[in-house]
Amino acid sequence: MAKVKFFSGKSLPLEMHKVRIVQKLFLPPVEERARLMNEAGNNTFLLQNRDIFMDMLTDSGVNAMSDLQQAAMLRADDSYAGSETFNRMSAKVREIFPGFPYFLPVHQGRAAENILASAYVKPGDVVPMNFHFTTTKAHITRMGGRVEELIIKEGLEPVNDCPFKGNFDIPRLEALIQEVGPEHIPFVRIEAGTNLVGGQPLSLENMRAVSALCKQYGLRLVLDASLLQDNLYFIKQREAACKEMTIREITAEIASLMDIIYFSARKLGFARGGGIAIREKAEELHMKEFIPLYEGFLTYGGMSVREMEAITVGLDESMDEDIISQGPQFIAYMAEELHKRGVPVILPAGGLGCHLNATEILPHVPHEQYPAGALAAALYIAGGVRGMERGTLSEQRNEDGSERFAELELLRLAMPRRVYTLSQVEYAIDRVEWLYKNRHLVGGLKFVDEPKVLRFFFGRLEPIGDWQEKLVAKFREDFGDSL
Ligand code: F0G
Numbered sequence: 001m002a003k004v005k006f007f008s009g010k011s012l013p014l015e016m017h018k019v020r021i022v023q024k025l026f027l028p029p030v031e032e033r034a035r036l037m038n039e040a041g042n043n044t045f046l047l048q049n050r051d052i053f054m055d056m057l058t059d060s061g062v063n064a065m066s067d068l069q070q071a072a073m074l075r076a077d078d079s080y081a082g083s084e085t086f087n088r089m090s091a092k093v094r095e096i097f098p099g100f101p102y103f104l105p106v107h108q109g110r111a112a113e114n115i116l117a118s119a120y121v122k123p124g125d126v127v128p129m130n131f132h133f134t135t136t137k138a139h140i141t142r143m144g145g146r147v148e149e150l151i152i153k154e155g156l157e158p159v160n161d162c163p164f165k166g167n168f169d170i171p172r173l174e175a176l177i178q179e180v181g182p183e184h185i186p187f188v189r190i191e192a193g194t195n196l197v198g199g200q201p202l203s204l205e206n207m208r209a210v211s212a213l214c215k216q217y218g219l220r221l222v223l224d225a226s227l228l229q230d231n232l233y234f235i236k237q238r239e240a241a242c243k244e245m246t247i248r249e250i251t252a253e254i255a256s257l258m259d260i261i262y263f264s265a266r267k268l269g270f271a272r273g274g275g276i277a278i279r280e281k282a283e284e285l286h287m288k289e290f291i292p293l294y295e296g297f298l299t300y301g302g303m304s305v306r307e308m309e310a311i312t313v314g315l316d317e318s319m320d321e322d323i324i325s326q327g328p329q330f331i332a333y334m335a336e337e338l339h340k341r342g343v344p345v346i347l348p349a350g351g352l353g354c355h356l357n358a359t360e361i362l363p364h365v366p367h368e369q370y371p372a373g374a375l376a377a378a379l380y381i382a383g384g385v386r387g388m389e390r391g392t393l394s395e396q397r398n399e400d401g402s403e404r405f406a407e408l409e410l411l412r413l414a415m416p417r418r419v420y421t422l423s424q425v426e427y428a429i430d431r432v433e434w435l436y437k438n439r440h441l442v443g444g445l446k447f448v449d450e451p452k453v454l455r456f457f458f459g460r461l462e463p464i465g466d467w468q469e470k471l472v473a474k475f476r477e478d479f480g481d482s483l
Pocket of ligand 1: 227
């Protein structure tokens with residue numbers, strides 16, 4: 001992908017695949033979009049897929065499969081126990097993560113988190129990590145543990161030129177280990193890439209430093225590899241010492257630093273499922289008993305055999321630079337085009353999606369009126385584009401009921417892999433730019449129904465004032481009878 005140059009000198013990401021199955025899309029008129037957004041409680045999770053033109057909610061379980069994945073699904077060996085399909089999947093995990101002889105299947109990433117937390121976290125424990133993910137934190141706190149985030153300070157700055165914003169702050173990690181004592185740290189967790197700060201990567205060098213500290217203090221090191229494919233691409237592109245390494249070699253080197261690797265195969269592997277790769281027999285024995293309890297028998301873990309076959313091929317494809325470069329290159333294109341148009345985005349672009357900085361786009365919307373949530377509702381009205389709030393709405397209130405304000409108020413526009421074409425991405429850029437020009441019209445949101453746990457999934461909100469009517473009127477004025 002990166003090796004093809006345009007004669008015109010244009011710098012465009014070029015797809016190294018062709019599309020052979022398509023799905024028709026619909027774009028409801030703007031008045032309808034405003035009505036539908038309100039029917040969905042101004043929460044993009046509650047929209048119906050049929051009403052969405054570009055679904056940029058997530059890259060989880062919605063990536064396009066390859067012909068080879070589809071073909072592999074046909075030869076799935078369906079049996080409750082001991083299927084060849086499972087043997088093929090576990091062999092592939094062992095192949096890409098050398099030194100991990102044991103593999104436990106789970107139905108998705110958070111199931112692995114449930115098992116890890118159930119097996120290792122005790123009340124009062126502390127789990128250091130570069131940054132939390134919503135479900136990770138929920139499982140650790142459910143077991144009475146606490147999460148400590150130790151990302152470098154550059155990671156929380158919306159714009160700078162740091163190539164690895166997901167890196168651990170190593171001195172802070174060592175200080176924390178000394179402060180709480182290694183006996184209260186069941187494991188250290190690396191999230192590569194780092195979802196909630198914009199899909200930002202860690203360097204291999206940083207992972208080596210975390211691993212060295214863990215060895216020094218006798219700590220278990222766990223990798224959340226759900227977003228690893230983007231991180232691998234960034235290491236290859238941005239880390240001088242890794243320029244000559246293949247993606248497989250970088251993966252093997254990362255694996256050599258870890259004790260446990262878990263992943264959501266809704267992301268890594270372009271399918272749906274997950275797993276836990278384990279280095280030591282004793283650890284496998286410790287976690288194994290939870291699999292039949294929560295997931296299913298040890299040779300399917302809640303996954304369908306068809307999905308397992310697709311994951312096996314998908315993991316292989318994740319080792320192919322042509323394939324894994326598509327997402328980050330589309331994301332970089334979108335982020336850089338928006339930046340050129342003056343729209344505040346997270347830079348450098350990370351993996352997963354293009355992240356709009358709602359704090360800067362809507363400075364007039366107070367933090368407690370959820371600027372990132374308001375921006376998500378406004379963008380659906382502006383263009384039928386569904387993003388995901390990644391800010392205060394995605395946090396849980398403090399024990400005393402006060403808001404826990406997020407460090408970054410982001411609207412994430414995820415880029416499902418191999419799904420949208422560049423002209424569709426251009427459309428999304430166009431609508432974001434229009435919204436940015438009319439940002440003064442956008443107001444805040446307030447809860448009308450607020451669940452206590454994971455409120456961003458089911459909570460319902462309403463606009464404060466009549467800003468949505470004004471936005472629709474301005475759309476009509478600018479676009480005439482266009483959808
Ligand atoms: N870890 C990371 C880094 C993730 O991004 C996710 C999911 C999980 C764990 C949980 O995996 O969904 O298979 O249970 N992220 C999705 C997203 C939900 O949209 O970013 P899961």
